[in-house]
Amino acid sequence: MRSHKELMNFRFFFFVISAFSLFLPATSLWAQDAFSWQDKDDNWLAKKAALQSFGEQFASSMDLYQALEQAADGGESLDWDDMANAPYDWSGIYTRTGGGLSFDPDIRGNEMTAQLTSAGAATRQRKIDQIDSTGGEYDPISDCRPPGFPRWATEPFLHEFIVTPEQTWLVNEMVNDVRRVYTDGRDHTLPEDAYASANGDTIGFWHDDMLITHTMYLYSGQYQRGTQPDYSDQVEVVERWRKVNGNTLEADYWVFDPVNLSQPWYSRQSWTELANEDNFLRIRYWDCQENQNNDIIEREDGTSQFPDFDFIENDAEVSNDEAVR
């Protein structure tokens, strides 16, 4: 006859095996599914959770990128004949489909899907406190610095996407902001020669109709103003782009940032081609200095202000703001 202790051990062992047997197929299933494209449908939240878990299996963005590259047998080369095929025809004028100022378009306001480190949470709280105490903030793009990547994904203005066999250009009209994805097989700039920039260094490959990219060597920044978190200069991003129908581009984003994120942050970004029958929508040069009325200064309380309008002769006399005076 088994002792009570043996019985408890057996029950515990049975519980562990049962739980594992349930968990293993689920994770394997999700892992397999995550290597292929997942359509947004009524089951999206479950799929999204699986894509988040998939990212969490990898210690680094490069590990994830290389796993996707291995699944694609190293990736495919395109030629100019491929450009005529619908999956690679990304022509047209696009804009962000939705999501407002949230990096994760599925959430609103104070909601947050990023798993922040204590440092990341503290930085975000400081932003919220700033808005609560002053009613505003100073956005670094006020003096027309580039938004930088990955914030690039949240900008709501016009976009163009240009696919060629060796490079894909991802264009945001705001401050003439172009990301170049090199798909000619080159590697990243060597670490000893690398330098940070607003959009970093992006390489990629094609897997069927999906463009998979890896970006690193970025400036620090914020996903957006308001309640959105910050990212550090150690941020790296894996993207998986696909044209999902005749007028919509979507992209899986896995953001890795050891300073601000305790786990990779998964989101599905989307851009919609705009109706433009009269061809009036065009991307032109975006010159931040062309109108004096758009000059912005930072006030001592960390908010923003217009210093000098050209339609008011005596701004300093009529304004009750010390910053203007």
Added chain:
Amino acid sequence: MKKIYFFALFPLSFIFSPLVYAHHSGAMFDGGSVVEVTGKVKEFQYTNPHSWLLVDVTNEDGSVTTWGFEAEGPSTLMRAGIRKSALPPGTAITIRGNPMKDGRSAAAWIDAMVDGETINPRNGFAVIPASE
């Protein structure tokens, strides 16, 4: 002619609304109040990152105050159906905006009435998809 009235708006909704997305935050505008003026268009500065519609308003004493109304840049205005030619100098207009907190004659443009038609520059972020 100028009117100012106040709304009990939830302040953060002004800051985070994509309808007022700008290259700067909206901290300088009072999102809880609205100014309305009637006058004539002086100049339409159709520029990036923001456009400014300047409106001359005749005061009761006969003096003229120029008001500036800030909106998004050209491409976003075009998406709202507002082309540069829509508001030539001299156009009679009644226009509303969230006024500056510091008392200057400027505001974040909400909407306007011209020839009995309403113009809404904040429609520019509406996503009207191309046919598939």
